[in-house]
Amino acid sequence: MVGIIEVKAGYDAAKAAFQIAQGMSALKTEAAINGAIIELQRHTVDAQRGLSASLETIGELEKEIVRLENWSAEKERYKLKAISPRAYAYTIKPGIEGGDDPHWLCQPCFDSSHKSVLQWAGKTVSPSGITGTFATWGCRRCGQEIHVGRNQSPGDPNANNDPTPNRPLNYDTRGIV
Numbered sequence: 001m002v003g004i005i006e007v008k009a010g011y012d013a014a015k016a017a018f019q020i021a022q023g024m025s026a027l028k029t030e031a032a033i034n035g036a037i038i039e040l041q042r043h044t045v046d047a048q049r050g051l052s053a054s055l056e057t058i059g060e061l062e063k064e065i066v067r068l069e070n071w072s073a074e075k076e077r078y079k080l081k082a083i084s085p086r087a088y089a090y091t092i093k094p095g096i097e098g099g100d101d102p103h104w105l106c107q108p109c110f111d112s113s114h115k116s117v118l119q120w121a122g123k124t125v126s127p128s129g130i131t132g133t134f135a136t137w138g139c140r141r142c143g144q145e146i147h148v149g150r151n152q153s154p155g156d157p158n159a160n161n162d163p164t165p166n167r168p169l170n171y172d173t174r175g176i177v
């Protein structure tokens with residue numbers, strides 16, 4: 001996004017150009033007038049850049065407002081769930097799926113007003129060293145990864161059947177190989 005610094009620089013340039021234009025009638029020599037014209041042109045170019053930056057900033061802010069308005073309605077469709085003993089994700093509330101397949105949303109992204117669907121990223125090794133016991137699901141937006149039972153999926157009605165936070169990871173034996 002264009003920064004406020006560029007916008008402020010444009011405003012300052014327009015102000016400087018205005019002051020130069022106001023003082024031009026008092027200039028006595030051709031050299032002084034030519035110098036003032038060059039300064040005026042420089043400030044005018046900077047002012048035009050600032051105007052451009054302002055318009056770009058306004059456009060970006062308008063898009064962000066629309067996105068947040070849409071997000072405000074969209075986020076009401078989800079609730080935070082413990083989908084495994086140590087993994088949380090936002091899941092769609094029953095009855096308002098709207099044709100969407102079951103999916104998990106990344107919790108950190110959701111809490112910063114972004115919808116990012118977690119994607120299966122492969123099997124992983126359990127803390128006790130059993131390969132393939134758990135599956136990793138990752139967020140491609142922020143890089144967050146969660147580990148759930150290898151057979152758990154967003155469409156699994158038992159995915160959050162025991163969200164006890166302190167339950168040991170290897171307690172969930174549904175996916176043990």
Ligand SMILES: [Zn+2]
Pocket residue numbers: 106107108109110116139140141142143144
């Ligand atoms: Zn994320």
